[in-house]
Amino acid sequence: MTSLRRGARYAVLLLLTAVFVTPLVWMLLTSLKTYADAQQDPPSWLPHPFSGYGYDAIINNTANPVLRWFVNSMLAASLHTLLVLVTASMAAYALARLRFRGRRLSFALIVGTLFLPPTSLIIPNFVIAERLGWIDTLTVVVVPGAASAFGVFFLRQFFLSIPAELEEAAVLDGANQWEIFVKVLLPLSKPALATLAVLSFLTNWNDFLWPVYVLFSPERLTLPAGLGLLQGAYVTDYPVIMAGAVLASVPVLILFVAAQRHIIQGVSRSGLKG
């Protein structure tokens, strides 16, 4: 009876896994086909022959410099993540551990913006970025989004959970606040910092709407923004389009596999307390 139920559970789970994973496998397999092979009806699952045609087309394409987009995305997501970690952790430290006039107000304002639809910031941020001369630069995909209210909130909650006694010892050793922050609090917060880093990187790497509208020059695009162009250029040449999609997926899938436990815990924890 129980083994029957267990069998049924696994059957359902495997079926669902197929639903979730098959499209991704199809993306990978198509990226390894030739143009003619991808047009076969009925389609074959495995490419025959395995072909580098799709990847060849995107790498040796000067009109759509996909590798350049990849590098742009890497740079943008890394700088963005660094900026979020530094600014959010410092602010969170002040809000969690220090007393100062305006503390409650600043925290309330920061948390308040968490409840705003992101859409409401897009138009004014575009006008601001334009005045700063940032449109169509790397800066515009790195900086504005780094004002992470979520990051501050998330780290502050984590810092509050660290016992203050650990810092008292550092005070006795004569450490100043910067030293306490860097040498005591940050090392104790590695899991939270890692979670925030991964989430920030994923968000920036995957961002689509903003880069599509604030970047124009082909050599300045991020990978997601460029993929749209690729679709326009290769309308039904799916091996090429899927090769681009694979290129955009691989870094985040690797990051996900490496940090899976952290991401999922980070999501559920921040979700419930948000």
Next chain:
Amino acid sequence: MADVIEVGAARGDAPPRAGRTRRRSATQRGHRATPYLFLAPYLVLFLAFGLAPILFGVWISLHQWDLQLPNRPFVGLGNYRDLFSSDSAIYGDWWSSVRATGIFTLFATPLLVVVPLGLALLLNRSFPGRTFFRAAFFAPYVLGVAVIGLLWRFLLDANLGLVNRLLGAVGLPSDTPWVTDVPWAWVSLVGVTVWWTCGFNAVIYLAGLQDIPAELYEAARVDGANGWERFRHVTLPGLRPVLLFVLTTTILASANVFGQAFLITQGAPGEQTRTVVWRIVDEGLRDYDVGRSAAMSVLFALMLAVVSVVNFRLFRHQED
């Protein structure tokens, strides 16, 4: 200087103080400016790109503000009036996009509340392979909307797509226009979104399920409650705050739908799947009419605020 004094106090070199003052000194050691210095880098970003834009957006919406024209006359609520008066040029487009977003949200939200709950219940008990399945269901969420969009545009292609070909292979109709006609376009957009994001909600449910004390289930079992009754009387009440959270965030996320429609249906048929966010950014960032676009943003934010308030109210009433 002040640093030294404060640290000295904490060391106990200074005369003993009352407990309350001592506690204050523990959290207030250091120069008075120190907290602000810690806050400053973030605050610059936050003021420039988080707080000021909110007010600036309202300000822009009160002007006839075209990025390509030098003059920006103040028009008061003129932009808002245009959105509500049927003889304005933007009226039809705007409300058609509100309708599109409404349809999407209405169908996506219930599925994204219920399906992930089912997944979470399946995964809640510990059994070999649980981590693998959890990762498999969550994996699509890690990919960006650009990848998801391109992938499903391909899979749903009426002729070359895997979906129609698989349907044909098992003897079902194989010529469904998934991305070019309604209602199929809606089925596609909602279906893809559920596939893409339901792992996220499932993870939140899982965390909620783990917070329900096992003793409650034991007690229900002793009282002779069957599986459905335990779900009805233990699981659901225990999940109430999580359900409210999932419902609210899902409505907000669904209402902000953009990339799927932009890439998969490309607005088709006609402009029927062109959503509010798409309309807003096109008006402002493609046609450079930021005044009108900002008015749309403000109106849209107000609509979502109303939905959230109603949502909270309904939930509270149910509890009474």
